[in-house]
Amino acid sequence: MEEYENIYVEEGNGIAFITINRPEKLNALNKATIAELHEAFEDCDKDPEIRAIVVTGSGDKAFVAGADISEFAGFSVKEGGALAAKGQQLLFDFVENLSTPIIAAVNGFALGGGLELAMACHFRVASSNARMGLPEVSLGVIPGYGGTQRLPQLVGKGKAMEMIMTAGMVGAEEARAWGLVNHVVAPEELPGFCESLAQKISKNSPVAIAAAIHAVNAGFRYDTDGFKTEIEAFSACFGTEDFKEGTTAFLKKRKAEFPGR
Numbered sequence: 001m002e003e004y005e006n007i008y009v010e011e012g013n014g015i016a017f018i019t020i021n022r023p024e025k026l027n028a029l030n031k032a033t034i035a036e037l038h039e040a041f042e043d044c045d046k047d048p049e050i051r052a053i054v055v056t057g058s059g060d061k062a063f064v065a066g067a068d069i070s071e072f073a074g075f076s077v078k079e080g081g082a083l084a085a086k087g088q089q090l091l092f093d094f095v096e097n098l099s100t101p102i103i104a105a106v107n108g109f110a111l112g113g114g115l116e117l118a119m120a121c122h123f124r125v126a127s128s129n130a131r132m133g134l135p136e137v138s139l140g141v142i143p144g145y146g147g148t149q150r151l152p153q154l155v156g157k158g159k160a161m162e163m164i165m166t167a168g169m170v171g172a173e174e175a176r177a178w179g180l181v182n183h184v185v186a187p188e189e190l191p192g193f194c195e196s197l198a199q200k201i202s203k204n205s206p207v208a209i210a211a212a213i214h215a216v217n218a219g220f221r222y223d224t225d226g227f228k229t230e231i232e233a234f235s236a237c238f239g240t241e242d243f244k245e246g247t248t249a250f251l252k253k254r255k256a257e258f259p260g261r
């Protein structure tokens with residue numbers, strides 16, 4: 001695995017662990033970190049040995065405490081638009097549509113761009129001390145990395161409006177009750193719990209999982225017929241080696257060994 005300045009990547013048993021490593025900045029996302037994350041996710045997605053990814057923050061205080069405000073405090077309207085567009089393309093949309101499933105292990109604060117990164121992941125597990133929010137309006141701006149779109153999808157329009165307009169934070173249990181996170185565990189249990197979920201995922205067909213991610217995401221796009229996308233993805237599965245292996249293993253009552261093709 002490549003060496004990075006702001007993140008580190010570990011791999012084992014088909015699982016990649018990507019850790020954002022800027023603890024002195026509470027793992028805030030700057031341009032360099034966003035670029036490195038893009039590269040790491042892309043490399044993991046290309047590696048046939050990696051069947052799932054867990055992303056988290058270093059230390060015990062923060063997943064990602066937001067974007068690095070010092071980088072854009074003096075931006076013009078044009079520069080602000082370019083910042084959001086490039087960030088969404090390079091990381092947030094890229095993560096959401098990655099073929100390899102990504103679990104966000106939310107350890108501590110996930111604020112602004114940090115919560116937006118967690119929401120772009122395929123699902124989220126929080127430590128019991130996690131705190132989540134989109135505080136952008138307190139800075140005179142709005143979420144620009146997909147927060148105004150993904151938060152309503154997860155918690156509903158009313159709750160999303162409340163979170164965005166108050167700029168407040170919610171705790172882990174409240175986030176679970178709202179559907180913002182799937183599970184809440186003790187901080188010391190978070191890495192192992194996410195690894196166990198990733199291992200369950202990794203036993204299934206990576207081709208089918210990629211197709212499922214594509215089909216589910218299609219249902220949230222205004223310009224796409226999700227049902228049509230599902231039919232197309234379903235039918236494509238019939239031409240894969242994974243389908244042949246999965247059905248053969250089932251009929252022969254043995255464990256499937258998916259080749260990922």
